[in-house]
Amino acid sequence: MTVADVLLLALGAVAVGAGVLVVTSAHLVRSGLYLVVSLGAMAGLYLVLGAELVAWVQILVYVGAVVVLLLFAVMLTRAPIGPSTDLDRPALPAVLIGGGAGLGLAALFADAFRWTFYAMPEPGTAERVGEQIFGGWVLPFEVLSILLLSALVGAIVLSRPDIGARAAATATEHERGA
Amino acid sequence: MTINPYVPIVGLLILGALFALFSVSVAPIVGPKRFNRAKLDAYECGIEPAPTPIGGGRFPVKFYLTAMLFIIFDIETIFLYPWAVSFDMLGLFGFVEMVLFILTVFIAYAYVWRRGGLNWD
Amino acid sequence: MTSFVTAATAVDPTLETFENDIWWIVLIKLVGVFALLLLLTLFTINYERKVVARMAVRPGPNQVGPKGWLQSLTDGLKLPFKEEIIPKTADKVVYFIAPVISATTAFTAFSVMPFGGVVNMFGHQTALQLTDVPVSVLVLLACSSMSVYGVVLAGWASGSTYPLLGGLRSSAQMISYEVAMGLSIVAVFMTAGTMSTSQIVAAQASGDPVQLFGFEVTAPGWYAVQLLPSFIIYMIAAVGETNRAPFDLPEAESELVGGFHTEYSSFKFALFFLAEYINMITVSAFCTTLFLGGWRAPAPITTFWEGANSGYWPLLWFFGKVLILLFGFIWLRATLPRMRYDQFMRFGWKVLIPVSLVWILFLAFFKVARSGAISDTTRWVTTGVVAVLVLAIAWGWPSPKKPKQLSIEEELHQRPPGSFPVPPMDLQVPPSPRVRRAVAERDPVSKEV
Numbered sequence: 001m002t003v004a005d006v007l008l009l010a011l012g013a014v015a016v017g018a019g020v021l022v023v024t025s026a027h028l029v030r031s032g033l034y035l036v037v038s039l040g041a042m043a044g045l046y047l048v049l050g051a052e053l054v055a056w057v058q059i060l061v062y063v064g065a066v067v068v069l070l071l072f073a074v075m076l077t078r079a080p081i082g083p084s085t086d087l088d089r090p091a092l093p094a095v096l097i098g099g100g101a102g103l104g105l106a107a108l109f110a111d112a113f114r115w116t117f118y119a120m121p122e123p124g125t126a127e128r129v130g131e132q133i134f135g136g137w138v139l140p141f142e143v144l145s146i147l148l149l150s151a152l153v154g155a156i157v158l159s160r161p162d163i164g165a166r167a168a169a170t171a172t173e174h175e176r177g178a
Numbered sequence: 179m180t181i182n183p184y185v186p187i188v189g190l191l192i193l194g195a196l197f198a199l200f201s202v203s204v205a206p207i208v209g210p211k212r213f214n215r216a217k218l219d220a221y222e223c224g225i226e227p228a229p230t231p232i233g234g235g236r237f238p239v240k241f242y243l244t245a246m247l248f249i250i251f252d253i254e255t256i257f258l259y260p261w262a263v264s265f266d267m268l269g270l271f272g273f274v275e276m277v278l279f280i281l282t283v284f285i286a287y288a289y290v291w292r293r294g295g296l297n298w299d
Numbered sequence: 300m301t302s303f304v305t306a307a308t309a310v311d312p313t314l315e316t317f318e319n320d321i322w323w324i325v326l327i328k329l330v331g332v333f334a335l336l337l338l339l340t341l342f343t344i345n346y347e348r349k350v351v352a353r354m355a356v357r358p359g360p361n362q363v364g365p366k367g368w369l370q371s372l373t374d375g376l377k378l379p380f381k382e383e384i385i386p387k388t389a390d391k392v393v394y395f396i397a398p399v400i401s402a403t404t405a406f407t408a409f410s411v412m413p414f415g416g417v418v419n420m421f422g423h424q425t426a427l428q429l430t431d432v433p434v435s436v437l438v439l440l441a442c443s444s445m446s447v448y449g450v451v452l453a454g455w456a457s458g459s460t461y462p463l464l465g466g467l468r469s470s471a472q473m474i475s476y477e478v479a480m481g482l483s484i485v486a487v488f489m490t491a492g493t494m495s496t497s498q499i500v501a502a503q504a505s506g507d508p509v510q511l512f513g514f515e516v517t518a519p520g521w522y523a524v525q526l527l528p529s530f531i532i533y534m535i536a537a538v539g540e541t542n543r544a545p546f547d548l549p550e551a552e553s554e555l556v557g558g559f560h561t562e563y564s565s566f567k568f569a570l571f572f573l574a575e576y577i578n579m580i581t582v583s584a585f586c587t588t589l590f591l592g593g594w595r596a597p598a599p600i601t602t603f604w605e606g607a608n609s610g611y612w613p614l615l616w617f618f619g620k621v622l623i624l625l626f627g628f629i630w631l632r633a634t635l636p637r638m639r640y641d642q643f644m645r646f647g648w649k650v651l652i653p654v655s656l657v658w659i660l661f662l663a664f665f666k667v668a669r670s671g672a673i674s675d676t677t678r679w680v681t682t683g684v685v686a687v688l689v690l691a692i693a694w695g696w697p698s699p700k701k702p703k704q705l706s707i708e709e710e711l712h713q714r715p716p717g718s719f720p721v722p723p724m725d726l727q728v729p730p731s732p733r734v735r736r737a738v739a740e741r742d743p744v745s746k747e748v
Contacts, residue, residue, distance in 0.1 A: 029393065029455060036448070047184065056437035057256050064444025065252045068474060069245040071451055075467065076242055125433050126494055130264030133257070134272045141257070141275065145282035148250050152286035155246040156295045159239045180318045181325055186430035187410045187438060189329050194406030197333075198399040198570055205379045205566035218387040220459035221561050241471055244644075248474040251652065255481040258659065259437070262488035265663065266670075273667045280656055287653070296648045298641035 007048045015041035016102075023094070026083035032071050039063050051124040243295055254283055310417040310609070311501040312426035314433065320425055327420070328429050332409055340576045344371035346622075347629045354633040375569060383565035388458030397456055398567045401449030401574035408442035408581045411435035413497045415594045415613030427594070427613065431497045436488075439496075439585060440481060443540065447473050449574065450559050457562035465558030468548060468640065475647040476539030476546075482655035483532040486662050487522055487589050500593030519598065523590040528658045530590045532651055534627075537582040539647065541575070544632035548640050583624035584617075591620050657689075 018038035025031045039062045046055035122128065133141055261268070261276055268275075290296060320328075345360065345368055352359025360370035385394060415427030432438065447470045454466015488494055491502035503520045523530040539546045550558040560571045587593060594613035601607050607616075638646075664685070668678045705713070 027390075029390070029452070033393070033396075033452075052432065052434050053260065053437070056434055056441050059441040060437065060444055061249070061252055061256060064441065064447065064477075065245075065249045065474070068447055068451070068470065069242070069249060071455075072241050072245045072467075072470075075451075075455060075463075076239060123433075126260045126263040127267070130260030131267060134261055134264070134268050134275055138275060142278055142282075144257075145279045148253060148283050149286040152247065152250050152283075153289055155243060156290050156293055159243050159246075160293065160295055181320055181322060183314070183317045183430045183432045186325050186329055187407065187432075189325070190332065190410040190429065191403060191407045193329060193333050194403040195399060197406075198402040201379065201566045201570060202395055202399055206383045208379055209565055210380075210382050212382060217384050220386045220388050220457070221461060221556060241467055244471045244475060247648070248478060251478040252481070255478065255485070258482070258485045259488060259494065262485045262659075263492060263494055265489050265666065266492060269670065270667050273663050276663065277660060280660060284653075284656070291649070296645065298644040 004048050008045060011041045011044040011048065014038075015045070023098075026085070028074050028084055029071065032067055032074060035070070036063055036067050039067070050120055050122075053124055053126050053129050240298065247290070247295075250283065250286070254280070311504070312413075312417050312428065312431070312497050314431060314495065314497075316417060316424075316426050317428075317430050321423060324420060324423055324425050325429075328425070332412075332429050333406065336406060336409055336577055336580070337573075339580050340573055341371045341375065342368075343576050343580060343625060344374075344572075346625065347632075350626065350629045351633050354630075378569040379566045381565045383567070384562075386458060386562050389562065390456040390458065393452050393456035395567075397449050397453035398563065398570035398574075400452065401446060402570045402577075404442045404446040404449065405574040405577035405581065408439050409577070409584070411438050411496050412581075412584050413500050413588060413593055414617050415611065416608065418610055426497065427611070428497060431495050434494045435496045436484065436494045436499075436589075439581075440477075440484075443480075443578070443581075444474075444477060446574070446578065449571075453563065453571070454559035457559075459562050461556045462559050462561045465550070465556075465561065469542060469559055472542065472546070472548060472643065473540055475644060476536045476651075479532055479647060479651035479655060480536035480540055482652065482659065483529045483536060484589065485655075485659050486526045486529040489659075489662060489666065490522060490526065496588050496593075500588060500595065503592045504595060521590065521592045526590070526662070528654070530586075532655050532658075533586060533590065536647075536651060537586060538628065538631065539643070541578045541582055541628075543579065543628055545635035545638050546643055547632075547637060548643060579625065579628060580621065583621045583628070586624055587617060587620040591624075593617065 015038050018034045018041065021034040022031050022038060025034060039058065043055045043058040043063070046052075046058060257279070258276070261272060265272060348370070349359040349367070360367035363369045363373050385391065410429045411431055413426070413428040413431070417424055417426050450473065451466050451470040454462045454464075454469070457463070487499060491499045493499060493502065503522060505520050519525070542548075542550065560568055563571060594608070594617040595601075596604075596607040596612070596616045606612070664681070
């Protein structure tokens with residue numbers, strides 16, 4: 001076993017362990033923190049595999065932005081200090097489905113690759129990723145902009161029904177009253 | 179013997195974390211302890227604070243929208259980085275691609291602006 | 300004069316330089332950077348207090364140590380021996396973790412900062428930089444995005460109203476200005492063609508020769524000159540990102556007591572303080588690296604002193620530039636009043652971000668046009684079309700409809716019956732007799748008019 005193998009195993013164990021804690025913890029905000037650990041460990045996995053850019057993008061986008069949004073969402077609705085006792089989660093089916101899916105995928109991968117070894121590709125530098133995305137994967141990249149557009153429009157339509165063209169009349173009504 | 183360039187980053191992370199953990203855990207030991215029940219209450223001032231954090235504290239949805247906007251623009255920035263680094267290789271084609279990408283996101287941005295989503299109050 | 304000049308010139312490190320470091324050299328540099336950050340923080344606190352004091356015409360700290368320069372050290376040593384008060388509503392675990400996250404991320408961000416070129420350290424050739432990787436700027440940005448957690452968790456875990464408000468405000472502010480900061484760096488990547496900090500410094504060593512009125516002039520290499528809009532946007536975003544005045548809204552004392560660290564005392568408070576100052580030093584050092592030529596001496600020095608960039612001299616230039624930038628931070632604090640939160644957010648989202656995006660596209664177009672990928676006619680036609688488009692968008696930019704201005708009578712008419720009587724909006728208050736008398740005494744002419 002090389003250092004890289006040990007690191008992969010250790011980081012994988014951390015990612016899975018933290019992932020289990022995310023769903024079993026009764027503390028909402030602490031669940032978010034475990035998610036940070038899990039996603040961070042995955043960034044570590046990318047790093048060990050030589051995908052530097054992807055690893056740091058994982059940290060910047062998932063840890064630095066998506067989980068912050070999750071924490072905000074938790075704090076907007078409710079973020080009690082201490083365990084939330086009203087979390088209604090049937091444990092057994094969740095364990096069955098989660099464990100089954102995880103083990104099944106693992107078995108599938110193990111079966112697909114057996115003991116075939118692949119040489120590590122060149123490190124995923126920014127230049128290579130850039131050439132690939134903007135040279136070979138142009139269409140997915142442009143479609144992604146549509147996804148971002150719809151996400152932003154959806155966010156504002158769902159979260160701020162009180163503002164905008166349709167609600168303008170009521171808004172002025174409010175302002176007058178204030 | 180070569181050292182992976184990430185080792186020093188992890189090293190500084192560990193050193194900083196050890197320092198922080200040490201100082202956080204040593205301070206309660208060396209500091210004095212004088213019990214007073216009033217000290218343990220959360221800070222309050224003036225009238226009863228409006229959003230009570232324990233229990234039903236709720237916050238303006240504006241914060242959520244800000245975080246959502248942040249994610250969108252963060253992803254856009256992330257795509258700009260590899261594009262910028264390999265810009266000289268991509269040439270005119272890369273430029274046109276990025277113009278289309280930024281314009282599409284800009285439409286959403288203009289819509290949010292029009293709806294007043296960028297106004298804080 | 301020539302006795303100063305050493306034969307050596309600046310040696311730029313490459314990425315291999317860092318892989319060939321021996322472990323004890325790495326250890327020395329590691330401890331060195333750590334100690335440097337602690338010392339710089341202690342220095343900066345005193346520096347800030349002294350500069351602000353001079354600007355307010357008072358002496359500032361002048362009791363402890365020579366001319367008061369040990370004041371921050373004694374303050375720091377005092378804090379662990381103060382009682383630690385943890386509010387009973389706090390989430391104990393997260394309350395402990397939050398300052399650790401803040402301090403750790405602040406330290407880690409400095410690991411990719413280049414202080415100088417290759418030097419001889421105890422017989423080994425090594426760069427004056429802890430480490431460098433091809434994406435080291437992303438490492439730095441990732442650390443700064445992680446520092447949001449320290450703030451938002453500290454605010455939440457205190458279980459108290461003001462810290463929670465301060466934490467949310469603070470994190471919303473940090474993420475808003477992080478976008479502008481990230482966008483301002485894109486232009487640097489585009490020009491330098493790399494994301495490694497040492498290579499960005501190397502790329503700023505000399506500017507391209509440009510034709511100016513028939514003469515060949517070497518353009519200044521600093522990106523602060525070449526990419527001035529990016530530099531300005533970066534500086535503004537850096538002030539917002541570090542929660543410094545005039546954007547120090549999370550700590551608006553008049554509204555939020557102390558912001559997210561209201562409930563923190565003893566050494567945990569000191570850690571937040573440390574993290575804040577390290578962040579300030581980091582953004583200054585980062586700005587030096589990205590825009591001010593890094594550790595290279597400013598332009599006129601190298602013309603008559605060739606060895607200015609060799610050996611350990613770069614430390615002088617680097618920290619000189621950082622101190623000047625820190626002075627800028629302190630100057631802002633002493634001069635400007637705090638902005639209002641809505642103005643602040645509006646500025647970030649409606650000005651900084653669109654301006655950076657347009658600037659990036661403009662720069663990209665400029666570079667494409669210069670590289671000769673498109674013919675001259677196409678270039679002019681495209682420029683014209685874009686200019687017309689920009690004007691058209693600016694003209695018809697969607698702005699929300701203003702509500703119709705009602706006259707006073709209409710507004711009074713619309714009030715629900717039984718509401719409080721209010722004075723009319725255009726009420727003319729007659730000047731008080733005392734004011735009238737004072738005016739009359741001061742200026743006897745006005746009596747006759």
